Amino acid sequence: MNEIAVTAVGADRPGIVAALTEALLDLGGNLADVRAALLRGSFAVALLVHVPDDVTPADVDAALRPVAARLGLGLYTGPAAPDHAHIGSLEHVIVSVYGADHPGIVHAVTVVLAEAGANIVDLSSSVSHAAAIYRLAIEVELPSGVSGDDLEGRLRPVAVANEVDLSIIPITDELL
Numbered sequence: 581m582n583e584i585a586v587t588a589v590g591a592d593r594p595g596i597v598a599a600l601t602e603a604l605l606d607l608g609g610n611l612a613d614v615r616a617a618l619l620r621g622s623f624a625v626a627l628l629v630h631v632p633d634d635v636t637p638a639d640v641d642a643a644l645r646p647v648a649a650r651l652g653l654g655l656y657t658g659p660a661a662p663d664h665a666h667i668g669s670l671e672h673v674i675v676s677v678y679g680a681d682h683p684g685i686v687h688a689v690t691v692v693l694a695e696a697g698a699n700i701v702d703l704s705s706s707v708s709h710a711a712a713i714y715r716l717a718i719e720v721e722l723p724s725g726v727s728g729d730d731l732e733g734r735l736r737p738v739a740v741a742n743e744v745d746l747s748i749i750p751i752t753d754e755l756l
Contacts, residue, residue, distance in 0.1 A: 581632065582630070582631050582632070582633060582636070583612065583628060583629070583630055583660035584629045584630075584631055584635075584640045584659065585627070585628055585657070585658055585659070586604075586629060586640065586644065586655070586657050587624070587655070587656045588624070588644075588648060588653040588654065588655050588656075589622060589625075589653060590622065590623060590651060590652045590653035590654060591623070592621055592622060593623075596625065596653070597616065597625060600625070600627070600647060603644050603647050604629050604643070604644070606643065607632075607635050607643055608631060608632045609629045609630065609640070610629065610631075611629060611630075612628045612630050614626070615702075617704075628660050637657050637658050640657050641655070641657035644657060670721050670722055670723065670724065671722045671727065672701065672721055672722070672751040673720050673722060673728045673731065673748050673749060673751060674717055674719055674748070674749040674751060675689065675693070675716075675717070675718040675720055675731070676716070676746070676747045676748075676749060677689060677744050677745065678713065678714070678715055678716075678744060678745045679713070679742065679744025679745055680712060680713065680714065681712045681713065682714075685742055685744060686705065686716060688738045688741070688742055689716065689718065689738055690718075692734050692735050692738055693718070693731075695734075696722075696723070696731055696734055697723040697726065698720045698721065698722050698726065698731065699721040699723075700718055700719070700720060701719040701720065701721050702718070702719040703716075703717070703718045704716075704717050705717070714744070719751065728748045728750050729748075731748055732746070732748040
């Protein structure tokens, strides 16, 4: 089986996932992993698809291109990156940040994560417009030798400088 990565982004409307998966099913595709999100009025989806060995990324792209055009979606199709064999064997934490909204919070936090060698597994953020409160949650895979406490120590100056609350929440294997 070939693994193909597909992303599609466009204005939200009913039927996007149904149309994309119909085209993939017609190729003999099977969804291995999917992430989708509604970002205000825009819908974004990332799919990892297993397809038969004789189906190439170009074949998948050719099948999805008319669907994307009909739905007004931007589309990317290509070979999937190799799987992280160590996922589940390293410590995972949630970095949680709350505070007054202002530019630079995500950048400041992710610079420290990169410097620590931490891998971002999932990231979501939102702003409560009524109160202008920013919320950031990042699931992080820590490298060997870096603990949640170590990471919190590295991020504490960022929290102070950005006047936000910070917490590091360990994730157990059962939650992965």
